[in-house]
Amino acid sequence: MTPMTAGEGRATASAAPAGPARRAAERAVVGRLSWGxxxxxxxxxxxxxxxxxxxxxxxxxxxxxFSLAWVTYGVVLSVSRGLATDPLVVRFSGxxxxxxxxxxxxxxxxxxxxxxxxGAACVAAGLAAGGRVGLAFACLGAVLPGLLLQDAWRxxxxxxxxxxxxxxxxxVWGAALAPAMVVAARSGSVAAFVLAWGGSAAVAAVYGCxxxxxxxxxAGARAWVRDHRDLGCRYLVENTCVSGAGQLRAYGLGAxxxxxxxxxxxxxxxxxxPFLAVLMGLSLxxxxxxxxxxxxxxxxxxxxxxxxxxxxxxxxxxxxxxxxLVPDRLGELVLGxxxxxASQLVVPATLGVAGAGLGTGAAAGLRALGxxxxxxxxxxxxxxxxxxxxxxxxxxxxxxxxxxxxxxxxVCGSAVWWLHLRSALRERHRPPLDSIREVRTP
Numbered sequence: 001m002t003p004m005t006a007g008e009g010r011a012t013a014s015a016a017p018a019g020p021a022r023r024a025a026e027r028a029v030v031g032r033l034s035w036g037x038x039x040x041x042x043x044x045x046x047x048x049x050x051x052x053x054x055x056x057x058x059x060x061x062x063x064x065x066f067s068l069a070w071v072t073y074g075v076v077l078s079v080s081r082g083l084a085t086d087p088l089v090v091r092f093s094g095x096x097x098x099x100x101x102x103x104x105x106x107x108x109x110x111x112x113x114x115x116x117x118x119g120a121a122c123v124a125a126g127l128a129a130g131g132r133v134g135l136a137f138a139c140l141g142a143v144l145p146g147l148l149l150q151d152a153w154r155x156x157x158x159x160x161x162x163x164x165x166x167x168x169x170x171x172v173w174g175a176a177l178a179p180a181m182v183v184a185a186r187s188g189s190v191a192a193f194v195l196a197w198g199g200s201a202a203v204a205a206v207y208g209c210x211x212x213x214x215x216x217x218x219a220g221a222r223a224w225v226r227d228h229r230d231l232g233c234r235y236l237v238e239n240t241c242v243s244g245a246g247q248l249r250a251y252g253l254g255a256x257x258x259x260x261x262x263x264x265x266x267x268x269x270x271x272x273x274p275f276l277a278v279l280m281g282l283s284l285x286x287x288x289x290x291x292x293x294x295x296x297x298x299x300x301x302x303x304x305x306x307x308x309x310x311x312x313x314x315x316x317x318x319x320x321x322x323x324x325l326v327p328d329r330l331g332e333l334v335l336g337x338x339x340x341x342a343s344q345l346v347v348p349a350t351l352g353v354a355g356a357g358l359g360t361g362a363a364a365g366l367r368a369l370g371x372x373x374x375x376x377x378x379x380x381x382x383x384x385x386x387x388x389x390x391x392x393x394x395x396x397x398x399x400x401x402x403x404x405x406x407x408x409x410x411v412c413g414s415a416v417w418w419l420h421l422r423s424a425l426r427e428r429h430r431p432p433l434d435s436i437r438e439v440r441t442p
Contacts, residue, residue, distance in 0.1 A: 046174040050181065051270045054193050056336045057185055062132070064254065064263035065190045069136045071250045073147065075240065076118050080148045082236030084110035085155035087228035089287050090367060093159045104156045104212065106220035111152035113218045115145035132190060139191045143198020146205045149216065153208030165211050173204035234372035241383035249390035253402055256391070261399045267342030268349045268403070271323055272316075286360065290368035301365055302425050309361020309414075313354040320350025341399070348403035352410040359414035362421040369428065374420045382413025 054066050088107040092100050122141025126134040150173065157166040180196035209215060225232055254262050286308060293304050323346045331339035359382070366375040386409045393405025 046170070046177055050177070050197055051266065053181055057188065062190055063266065064260055065133055065136055066193060067262045067266040068133065068250060068254070069140045069194055071247045072137065073140060075244055075247050076144060077148065077151060078239035078242060079118070079236060080111045080114045080151065082239040083114060083225055083232045084108070085152055086235040087231045089155055089159050090231060090370065091228070094161065094292060100160050101214055105214050105217045106224040108149060108152045108156065108214070108216035109218040110221040110224050111148045112145055112216045113221045115148035119144035135191045136194055139194040140198065143195060143202065146202025147198050149205035150201045150208060153205065153212065156212065169204050169208050169211060172207045173201055176200035176203040231370070231372050234376045238376045238379040241379045245383035245386040248387050249402070249406070252391045253394050253399070256394045257398050264341040264399050265345065265403070267339070268345035271342060271346060272319065272349055272353055286364040287367045290364045294368045298428070301368065305361040305365035305421060308364060309358040312357030312360060316350060316354035316357050320346060323350070344400055345403040348407040352407040355407065355410035355414045359417040362417035365421045366424060369424050371424045374424055378413070378417045378420050381416050385409035385412050
């Protein structure tokens, strides 16, 4: 037997625990992803129940009004995430507890301040507009602070790797939502449903303070935005482009085809709700996980993003295929009168979600790299395509044409995301120009 040298002995000793350590790290990743899926499943299930309940209770036109308020909330949520929670996830994932707590107090305070400021504007605009739409927007403004603070707690917990707390928080929201929706149904108005939905979120937001034992600091919002303006400002524009494009499409579709068309599109989204739960659940943890991969094994970031995006796209296609087999009787039982029109959008809506899923893998990689300038360019392009395809399709072929236009735009946007991620990875691995000159200089 050949004797072992000292160097070989050290290599063997160091390699021995590598296998168990790697398996432990992989189990930790799977655990965090699982809590992300569980949390989003709870959140999306409550959103799905709300959508179905409102659609069956109010009909297509009133459901369209509710959907306009829902889309507007999405825009405000994007503003809050861009300024408050996105920088938190990028820079304070896996940091010591003391640093995390200070950051969360300022970040959650920023979210609360955004909700209060924009909420006041919504109340004023809604009261000035009047009517059913105006009243719905006024009620939305009243509940925005609670909605945004609850969302901030979710991202804060995932940044700390405590997805279980986010899951419990969403369960609390669901438990408060059930009786609130029953009370709203007795009123039968859009405003009542908006108040029930947002008011129950405020209950979960208060519970989040007890979970974290952190009090939001709105006074620290200015310092938080200033300290992270290099990421926050770009993420603000990027996120607003996403939700703003959806809002422009919804408003434009309502003007071109009718408010009922907005309800039909929302109905198709509800049909894809279980898969969208998976997509959004992963999005809660993908940036944090990509940041961890970048710190520990930078060469694996591209493969991680490809596996993430490709898996989501494949799952979306499988779910869409399953929806095509749903009988009309079952569909009408779920969505009532909205089913017939919404079922015609299943194929283009599925392709659009598959394209979005593929692109989220590249988006997570760019955010982990801190390439905010590149991700902003990608999102501006994707949002412009989304609005152009959605409204152009509506002009040519109504609601169905809008759905196909969005599907084509989403696939094109996903391709741009991946091109930019490939360029960003090449730039990271490219040696500095000065070192190249030193090697070439005799």
